[in-house]
Amino acid sequence: MxxxxxxxxxxxxxxxxxxxxxxxxxxxxxxxxxxxxxxxxxxxxxxxxxxxxxxxxxxxxxxxxxxxxxxAYRNLRQLGLSEAEVAGIAATVQMMDGPNDEGQMVERPGRASDRFKSPFxxxxxxxxxxxxxxxxxxxxxxxxxxxxxxxxxxxxxxxxxxxxxxxxxxxxxxxxxxxxxxxxxxxxxxxxxxxxxxxxxxxxxxxxxxxxxxxxxxxxxxELEERKAMGVKIILFLTILGGLAYAVKRKVWADVH
The missing domain is CATH 1.10.760.10 (Cytochrome c-like domain)
Structure with a gap:
C-alpha cells in the first residue's frame, strides 16, 4: 500500500x-x-x-x-541591467568548464555568456x-x-x-x-x-x-514588444493603403453611372 x-x-x-x-x-x-x-x-x-x-x-x-x-546571463541586459550588474550576477555561480591541460573538469566563476546554471x-x-x-x-x-x-x-x-x-x-x-x-x-x-x-x-x-x-x-x-510594434505598423500601413485604393477606385470610376 x-x-x-x-x-x-x-x-x-x-x-x-x-x-x-x-x-x-x-x-x-x-x-x-x-x-x-x-x-x-x-x-x-x-x-x-x-x-x-x-x-x-x-x-x-x-x-x-x-x-x-x-x-544566458547576458540576456538580462534587455531588462535594463548594466553590463557590470550582469557580470556580477553571473560571477555568483560556479560553472563546470574544461577539460584543462591535465584533462580535468574544473570549476570557474560564471560569465555573462553562460546560460543560467541548472540546479541539478x-x-x-x-x-x-x-x-x-x-x-x-x-x-x-x-x-x-x-x-x-x-x-x-x-x-x-x-x-x-x-x-x-x-x-x-x-x-x-x-x-x-x-x-x-x-x-x-x-x-x-x-x-x-x-x-x-x-x-x-x-x-x-x-x-x-x-x-x-x-x-x-x-x-x-x-520579442513580444517588437512583434506588437510591427503589428501596429502593418495595421496602419494596410489602413492607409486601403484608403488610397478606395480613393483611386472612386476617381477611376467617377464617370461611370
Whole structure:
C-alpha cells in the first residue's frame, strides 16, 4: 500500500513537475482569474522594474529546483541591467568548464555568456531530490501552459487548505487552480517578505507572484514588444493603403453611372 500511494502521488504531480500540460477532467473546467499585466493588449509592454524584481524572485526562490537553460546571463541586459550588474550576477555561480591541460573538469566563476546554471546536474538527480517528480524548465513555461501568464499567476496564488472531506495524497498539496487540485510542488511563494527587494518595493505574496510571472513571460517572449510594434505598423500601413485604393477606385470610376 505505501508503494501504491507513492506511485499515485507521483502520477498526480506529474502535470506540473514533469513539464506535461495539465489536462482537465472532462467533467471539470477550472476558470482562471483574468489578471491584468502590463504586457496585455495590442499596445502592451513589459514592466522592466517588475521583471527585474521577478528575476530576483526566480533567483532566490525558484532556481533551487527549476532551470532556465534557454537563457544566458547576458540576456538580462534587455531588462535594463548594466553590463557590470550582469557580470556580477553571473560571477555568483560556479560553472563546470574544461577539460584543462591535465584533462580535468574544473570549476570557474560564471560569465555573462553562460546560460543560467541548472540546479541539478541531470534529470535523475532532479527526480531524486523531488520524490521522483521532475521540476520543469521555466524558460518558456508561460507559453507551454494553457492560460499562459494567467495560469502561472493563478497557480502560484492557488495554494490553500483543501475543502472539507477532500483527501490529499501523501506528498501532495492542494491547489484550486491545478487540474485535479493536487500538486506535488509545495507553495514556493508562501509569505510576505520572503524576498527583500533591492528597490525597496514591499514584497507581498501577490507582488512577488506578479513580478515572477512578468519575468517568466519576458523570458518566454522577449520579442513580444517588437512583434506588437510591427503589428501596429502593418495595421496602419494596410489602413492607409486601403484608403488610397478606395480613393483611386472612386476617381477611376467617377464617370461611370
Amino acid at each position: 505505501p508503494a501504491f500511494r507513492s506511485l499515485r502521488a507521483l502520477f498526480l504531480g506529474l502535470g506540473l513537475m514533469a513539464g506535461a500540460t495539465p489536462a482537465l477532467a472532462a467533467s471539470e473546467a477550472i476558470s482562471l482569474p483574468d489578471t491584468r499585466f502590463s504586457f496585455d493588449g495590442l499596445f502592451g509592454h513589459f514592466d522592466r522594474a517588475s521583471a527585474q524584481r521577478g528575476f530576483q524572485v526566480y533567483k532566490e526562490v525558484c532556481s533551487g529546483c527549476h532551470s532556465m537553460h534557454l537563457l 546536474p541531470n534529470e535523475q538527480a532532479a527526480r531524486a531530490a523531488n520524490n521522483g517528480a521532475y521540476p520543469p524548465d521555466l524558460s518558456v513555461i508561460t507559453k507551454a501552459r494553457e492560460g499562459g501568464a494567467d495560469y502561472i499567476h493563478a497557480l502560484l496564488m492557488g495554494y490553500g487548505d483543501p475543502p472539507a472531506g477532500m483527501q490529499i495524497a501523501d506528498g501532495m498539496h492542494y491547489n484550486k487552480y491545478f487540474a485535479g487540485h493536487q500538486i506535488a510542488m509545495p507553495a514556493p511563494i508562501s509569505s510576505d517578505g520572503q524576498v527583500e527587494y533591492h528597490d525597496g518595493t514591499r514584497a507581498t505574496v501577490d507582488q512577488m507572484v506578479t513580478d515572477v510571472t512578468q519575468f517568466l513571460t519576458w523570458a518566454a517572449e522577449p
